[in-house]
Amino acid sequence: MAFDTIIKSGRVVTATDSYVADVGIAEGRITAIGQDLPQQNAAKVVNANGKLVFPGGVDVHTHLDMPFGGTTSADDFETGTRAAAFGGTTTLIDFAIQYKGQPLRKAFDTWMAKASGKAVSDYAFHCIVTDVSGGQLQEMNSLVSEGVTSFKLFMAYPGVFMLDDASIFRALQTTAKNGGLVCMHAENGSAIDVIVQQALAEGKKAPKYHALTRPTTAEAEATARAIALAEMAGAPIYIVHLTCNDALEKVREARDRGLPVYAETCPQYLYLSIENFDVPGFEGAKYVFTPPLREKWHQEKLWNGLKCDHLQVVSTDHCPFCFKEQKELGRDDFTKIPNGGPGIEHRMSLIYSGGVAQGRFSANRFVELVSTTPAKLFGLYPRKGTIAAGSDADLVIFDPKRKHTISAKTHHMRVDYSMFEGIEVTGMPDLVLSRGQVLIDGDKFLGRAGQGKFLRRSTYSQVNG
Numbered sequence: 001m002a003f004d005t006i007i008k009s010g011r012v013v014t015a016t017d018s019y020v021a022d023v024g025i026a027e028g029r030i031t032a033i034g035q036d037l038p039q040q041n042a043a044k045v046v047n048a049n050g051k052l053v054f055p056g057g058v059d060v061h062t063h064l065d066m067p068f069g070g071t072t073s074a075d076d077f078e079t080g081t082r083a084a085a086f087g088g089t090t091t092l093i094d095f096a097i098q099y100k101g102q103p104l105r106k107a108f109d110t111w112m113a114k115a116s117g118k119a120v121s122d123y124a125f126h127c128i129v130t131d132v133s134g135g136q137l138q139e140m141n142s143l144v145s146e147g148v149t150s151f152k153l154f155m156a157y158p159g160v161f162m163l164d165d166a167s168i169f170r171a172l173q174t175t176a177k178n179g180g181l182v183c184m185h186a187e188n189g190s191a192i193d194v195i196v197q198q199a200l201a202e203g204k205k206a207p208k209y210h211a212l213t214r215p216t217t218a219e220a221e222a223t224a225r226a227i228a229l230a231e232m233a234g235a236p237i238y239i240v241h242l243t244c245n246d247a248l249e250k251v252r253e254a255r256d257r258g259l260p261v262y263a264e265t266c267p268q269y270l271y272l273s274i275e276n277f278d279v280p281g282f283e284g285a286k287y288v289f290t291p292p293l294r295e296k297w298h299q300e301k302l303w304n305g306l307k308c309d310h311l312q313v314v315s316t317d318h319c320p321f322c323f324k325e326q327k328e329l330g331r332d333d334f335t336k337i338p339n340g341g342p343g344i345e346h347r348m349s350l351i352y353s354g355g356v357a358q359g360r361f362s363a364n365r366f367v368e369l370v371s372t373t374p375a376k377l378f379g380l381y382p383r384k385g386t387i388a389a390g391s392d393a394d395l396v397i398f399d400p401k402r403k404h405t406i407s408a409k410t411h412h413m414r415v416d417y418s419m420f421e422g423i424e425v426t427g428m429p430d431l432v433l434s435r436g437q438v439l440i441d442g443d444k445f446l447g448r449a450g451q452g453k454f455l456r457r458s459t460y461s462q463v464n465g
């Protein structure tokens, strides 16, 4: 048996197993896992002794090159996938946006053109649906057959992205039939809008009012409503960027009843809190994203939710805007601050560090949260999300002891600040491979723009039964 590469003597960690072995790679796939694979048959041997070997990270929530809030997110598909790779993430699912009145096809074509020739690692798309008054429900079926098998709907941002309950229900009925999955932005946008207008009328315009006008109750109410609509439609549902215990309780209750309800949280909600707004002047704009940061006590509830499988996925919601000139658009009015934060690069290390190194959960659970479950829910498994014969050789050789202090001075995202500035993590990727090709070796990027491929995904129901 001939190999292009053997990863030798690392501790292979999947969602279920952990053992020392060699991993043999040929033509971009894993072709053998075993003891003492024959090195004379390998073009290259990488010594992983003392290191962990993880499947490449799968981040199912990113916004690259996305027009939003009067500007465009600062990372495109080249800089974003490159920064992701530095952190061990080798597959992204980004969002193609259907604007009101447009066919879904236009969204898909537009985002395919943004990624093509740029992405350094593999990518797929969800489609954001903002209008179902034309033939869009039928179009959801066509997109599913082309590998776009999930759809993001909004219960917030009235007048921009928000859908009414009838439209949401019809979209859920559509995925119940075609096997796809709805991802829900769950906040009560109508109530929030009233609170926002009242705050502005009272002259409350600083960045922290973005958070103070979006209560946890608005998130919990919408989460419960989304779950109820999905239950009535007979559809599974995936709640995106869950931030607080109130919403977590709604998900937990639904799962206890056996409903196919899933939720993700993001590193910012595990590491940051409303206290981050206690900074001088306009600096708080760095933490303006939606849903907002919460009181600190929610963090431990979310970590516990990850441990106990009340939450199934950690994604980033990477939506970077530079402080200068982009966040500054809202200097005089928090509603004009483009919503979003940069996080694509540090997800794996932040979750390994806070989860495994700090003893909250096992390395297997870490792999499940950042790679295996996202790949399963979104129709990429077993090609992505595990280390098995036949899977793509997307691998991370991870040093569980290496410490790193996160800083905008050293990160690779195209943005002029870090949400996690000064936080020290334990555990960093040494080597990152995408389909057998080395993308990252230490601090060197060895990939090239355009080598990433579009992934046609299976449906939720094809993979999850």
Ligand code: URP
Pocket: 063, 185, 241, 288, 289, 290, 291, 317, 319, 339, 340, 341
């Ligand atoms: O503030 C955020 N999260 N921006 C991205 C859009 C979204 O709702 O995910």
Ligand code: ZN
Pocket: 185, 240, 241, 290, 291
């Ligand atoms: Zn959202």
Ligand code: ZN
Pocket: 061, 062, 063, 317, 319
């Ligand atoms: Zn998002």
